Amino acid sequence: MNARTDARQLALAGDFPILARPIHGRRLAYLDNGATTQKPDAVIEAERRFYRESNANIHRGVHRLSQEATELYDVARESVRRLLNARAAEEIVFTRGTTEAINLVAASWGRANLKAGDEILLTALEHHSNIVPWQLLCEQTGATIRVVPVSDAGELELAAFEQLLGERTRLLAITQVSNALGTINPVAELTAKAHAAGAIVLIDGAQAVAHQTVDVQAIGCDFYAFSGHKLYGPTGIGALYGRAELLAAMPPWQGGGDMIRTVAFEGSSFAEPPQRFEAGTPNIAGAVGLAAAIDYVQAIGLERIAAHEHALLERATAAVGDIPGVRLIGTARHKASILSFLVDRIHPHDLGTILDAEGVAIRAGHHCAMPLMTRFGIPGTARASFALYNDEADVDALVAAIHKGQDLFGTRGTTR
Numbered sequence: 001m002n003a004r005t006d007a008r009q010l011a012l013a014g015d016f017p018i019l020a021r022p023i024h025g026r027r028l029a030y031l032d033n034g035a036t037t038q039k040p041d042a043v044i045e046a047e048r049r050f051y052r053e054s055n056a057n058i059h060r061g062v063h064r065l066s067q068e069a070t071e072l073y074d075v076a077r078e079s080v081r082r083l084l085n086a087r088a089a090e091e092i093v094f095t096r097g098t099t100e101a102i103n104l105v106a107a108s109w110g111r112a113n114l115k116a117g118d119e120i121l122l123t124a125l126e127h128h129s130n131i132v133p134w135q136l137l138c139e140q141t142g143a144t145i146r147v148v149p150v151s152d153a154g155e156l157e158l159a160a161f162e163q164l165l166g167e168r169t170r171l172l173a174i175t176q177v178s179n180a181l182g183t184i185n186p187v188a189e190l191t192a193k194a195h196a197a198g199a200i201v202l203i204d205g206a207q208a209v210a211h212q213t214v215d216v217q218a219i220g221c222d223f224y225a226f227s228g229h230k231l232y233g234p235t236g237i238g239a240l241y242g243r244a245e246l247l248a249a250m251p252p253w254q255g256g257g258d259m260i261r262t263v264a265f266e267g268s269s270f271a272e273p274p275q276r277f278e279a280g281t282p283n284i285a286g287a288v289g290l291a292a293a294i295d296y297v298q299a300i301g302l303e304r305i306a307a308h309e310h311a312l313l314e315r316a317t318a319a320v321g322d323i324p325g326v327r328l329i330g331t332a333r334h335k336a337s338i339l340s341f342l343v344d345r346i347h348p349h350d351l352g353t354i355l356d357a358e359g360v361a362i363r364a365g366h367h368c369a370m371p372l373m374t375r376f377g378i379p380g381t382a383r384a385s386f387a388l389y390n391d392e393a394d395v396d397a398l399v400a401a402i403h404k405g406q407d408l409f410g411t412r413g414t415t416r
């Protein structure tokens, strides 16, 4: 497939009503997809239809609406199973998102299995939500964290990974795609190595699910976490995939309704997974919206989406990278639709504000990856991140707006 032709062909912005809204009187170039994606009509409508036609609490009702809501929630779980190619729907736990999924594993599996002397292996690329839960767990258990370093290009140092992986390593928790640099990690290869060393593996898929086909069986991981809102779905819904044997052996982490088998004041017994980990009324409408989002991306095809975004990333990398005074941060060989950069003598936040006035929405800051910024000796970056509805005009708007910023600062055409 000719990647550049494909970038023009995937013209789907019309499915996303918010993209038609002018910002500061300009056409919106929404390039903050790493933070959250916009929602297609199909998702907005699915949630609306749920509240208008089928709303009721699940599992507890004998009446028609409750049965309908329960069925829609079960169908949504099956959609997530299909998205990740899990073996069974029971391996899918609905959560509020990636952060809650990782906290669930840390609180349940972690507290039950880790002790002083054990090690958790992370990487320098991790988002705070794949760092802080493990720090909290280490405080409680006496386990310690070790960190795989990254190269100047933003790739994992694989020799260091092999050295750090040892008999004390109980868990490898690693992102599939770096939200700050776009680096795609070889997660299947790293999972196999971690398993050979006797560790289990959790993958943070927050930045991966919307940009490539994910197959948890092919990766071989034990846990996989993602958020619906980065996949064109609603906020407040996401999922944890957990291998059935592991979930079955894990204690509950939150107690309440729906996660029990029996309750008595003398003690309670708990439901089988996934219900054991879904205490209380879940985000039913969110799950319905997430299922609609999954149907939407699968109808387009994740491979097509990946090719389209790759073409945009290549175009943006060349065009932004060629601007005198711009430094790209993160130049890994395998990258997904994220372009992080610095512009000489313009603070990323100032740049973000200037770009906003031009209708170009990017993110500026540490991207919840402060250790990674420290590694590069910078406080933050400007980050443009692409999604299926972006097109070449968005890239051109980004480049023109950066030029405008340099004009304002009197730095156009100059390097430090």
Ligand code: PLP
Pocket (backbone or CB within 6 Å): 034, 035, 096, 097, 098, 099, 100, 127, 129, 130, 175, 177, 178, 179, 204, 206, 207, 227, 368
């Ligand atoms: N992990 C990565 C790599 C992310 O990019 C994000 C969000 O930016 C998260 C985890 C946290 O996701 P959420 O805030 O949806 O729980």
